[in-house]
Amino acid sequence: MISLVVPAYNEELELPATIAAIRDTAQDRQHEIIVVDDGSTDATAEVATASGAKVVSINRRQIAASRNAGAHHAHGQILFFVDADTRINSHHVDGALDAISDGFAGGGARVIIAGKIPTWARIFLKVFCTIYFGLNLGAGAFLFTTRKNFDAVGGFNEEFFIGEEIYFSVALRKLGRFKILTEPVLTSGRKLRMYSAREILGNSLSVLLHGPRAARSRDGLGIWYDGKRETRSTSSQ
Numbered sequence: 512m513i514s515l516v517v518p519a520y521n522e523e524l525e526l527p528a529t530i531a532a533i534r535d536t537a538q539d540r541q542h543e544i545i546v547v548d549d550g551s552t553d554a555t556a557e558v559a560t561a562s563g564a565k566v567v568s569i570n571r572r573q574i575a576a577s578r579n580a581g582a583h584h585a586h587g588q589i590l591f592f593v594d595a596d597t598r599i600n601s602h603h604v605d606g607a608l609d610a611i612s613d614g615f616a617g618g619g620a621r622v623i624i625a626g627k628i629p630t631w632a633r634i635f636l637k638v639f640c641t642i643y644f645g646l647n648l649g650a651g652a653f654l655f656t657t658r659k660n661f662d663a664v665g666g667f668n669e670e671f672f673i674g675e676e677i678y679f680s681v682a683l684r685k686l687g688r689f690k691i692l693t694e695p696v697l698t699s700g701r702k703l704r705m706y707s708a709r710e711i712l713g714n715s716l717s718v719l720l721h722g723p724r725a726a727r728s729r730d731g732l733g734i735w736y737d738g739k740r741e742t743r744s745t746s747s748q
């Protein structure tokens with residue numbers, strides 16, 4: 512059994528394609544899809560149910576809490592965390608299971624962006640990904656580990672509203688090797704389309720300057736928590 516946890520807040524547009532991609536990927540394996548609806552005000556829960564996923568409802572508005580809630584309700588011995596605007600394929604599940612069989616404590620995958628994004632965003636993303644994945648850290652869009660290792664590190668640290676995937680990656684690396692798959696996942700570039708370079712770079716610089724303290728509150732984290740969404744699914748762009 513593998514469990515695929517999808518945290519979601521107002522993701523009625525993205526969920527159908529995300530869940531369909533997961534089903535196509537995992538259909539030959541015993542699996543479950545858990546959508547954690549964290550206080551959505553749209554049809555996220557209804558869409559997830561109609562797609563055949565199990566829905567867990569919480570009201571925390573925190574990505575770490577959403578992932579932990581999904582893991583708490585999961586029955587699988589291998590846990591996958593897939594963002595609601597991210598598409599995976601068989602290379603990701605197969606690669607993750609191979610990595611775990613080879614003794615890795617967990618891992619993630621590089622990312623590529625779906626849809627058009629501004630030139631400045633492409634440059635920013637290339638620099639960021641080179642540094643980030645060069646440090647062998649998993650992106651929140653796609654992460655995997657075993658149930659045993661998830662429990663051993665205490666799941667995602669709910670002290671933080673952003674960057675929880677960094678702490679999760681570092682914690683897993685203390686248990687063993689951490690694998691970044693060569694096959695990238697396809698994820699939405701909506702933030703890079705909806706916000707200006709000044710907003711994104713300014714917010715990012717502020718977080719870097721203030722360190723972990725900035726991640727312990729939603730204040731100043733509007734890019735991550737204001738709930739702004741596009742009117743079209745990534746798949747249609």
